[in-house]
Amino acid sequence: VLRNAVHVEEAEVEKCVRDVMKEKKIEQKDTGFKTNLHISLLQISGYKKLYLNVENLRKVPYDSDNEEHEEQLIELWNLLMPHENLKARITKQWCDIGFQGDDPKTDFRGMGLLGLVNLVYFSKHYTDEARQILSHSNHPKLGYSYAIVGINLTEMAYSLLKNGALKPHLYNTVSGLPQMEHFHQFYCYLVYEFDRFWFEEEPESIMHFNQYREKFHEKIKGLLLDCDVVLTLQN
Numbered sequence: 001v002l003r004n005a006v007h008v009e010e011a012e013v014e015k016c017v018r019d020v021m022k023e024k025k026i027e028q029k030d031t032g033f034k035t036n037l038h039i040s041l042l043q044i045s046g047y048k049k050l051y052l053n054v055e056n057l058r059k060v061p062y063d064s065d066n067e068e069h070e071e072q073l074i075e076l077w078n079l080l081m082p083h084e085n086l087k088a089r090i091t092k093q094w095c096d097i098g099f100q101g102d103d104p105k106t107d108f109r110g111m112g113l114l115g116l117v118n119l120v121y122f123s124k125h126y127t128d129e130a131r132q133i134l135s136h137s138n139h140p141k142l143g144y145s146y147a148i149v150g151i152n153l154t155e156m157a158y159s160l161l162k163n164g165a166l167k168p169h170l171y172n173t174v175s176g177l178p179q180m181e182h183f184h185q186f187y188c189y190l191v192y193e194f195d196r197f198w199f200e201e202e203p204e205s206i207m208h209f210n211q212y213r214e215k216f217h218e219k220i221k222g223l224l225l226d227c228d229v230v231l232t233l234q235n
Helices: 010-023 031-058 067-080 092-097 104-108 112-125 127-137 146-162 167-173 180-201 206-223
Strands: none
Touching (some): 031 180, 067 112, 104 112, 104 146, 112 146, 127 180, 146 206, 167 180, 180 206
């Protein structure tokens, strides 16, 4: 009964709770147990559903013929560079916000649309912080490619979700079904903390990025081992 209960849809959770209580001979009027089990089952089944939603977004390739994709890309530019207009859709200006070449679409390959959606979310909900971090990324000695690192951190957030490491954080953050919003919020935390970590570490050059990325990854994995962990930015 319990094994089936962790795979059910939201609408069936109430029935599963009653079935478990009946099977374990727990009084139905024990509202404390009933409420806690209900929340726990929503969290467990919701985590699996969230992973599928994130995975589906990751699988969508960036399509420059798709108007919605293009609008999000332009929105990212406008949020980060409000006082500078793009001279063309394909332009060296994209390097100013940390893409590798004239056309950002090639940089989204690994993480698909998820990488862009994360970048836009952070820039929209934490605009001041995003512009500040973009400014940091242009540091003459410790600079890094803002957008490319952002996509790299999407991959980190995705892998932590996929392997189950994000469960303690999400279970402590959401008393019910975790949503895409909660994944985006964790991503925002990573971007903010990575920037701080990078400048504290003072790497010799961007050529050592992978080494420091791994060190940061290990730090986050360590924090997520705490059963009381909550990793969020306060808005």
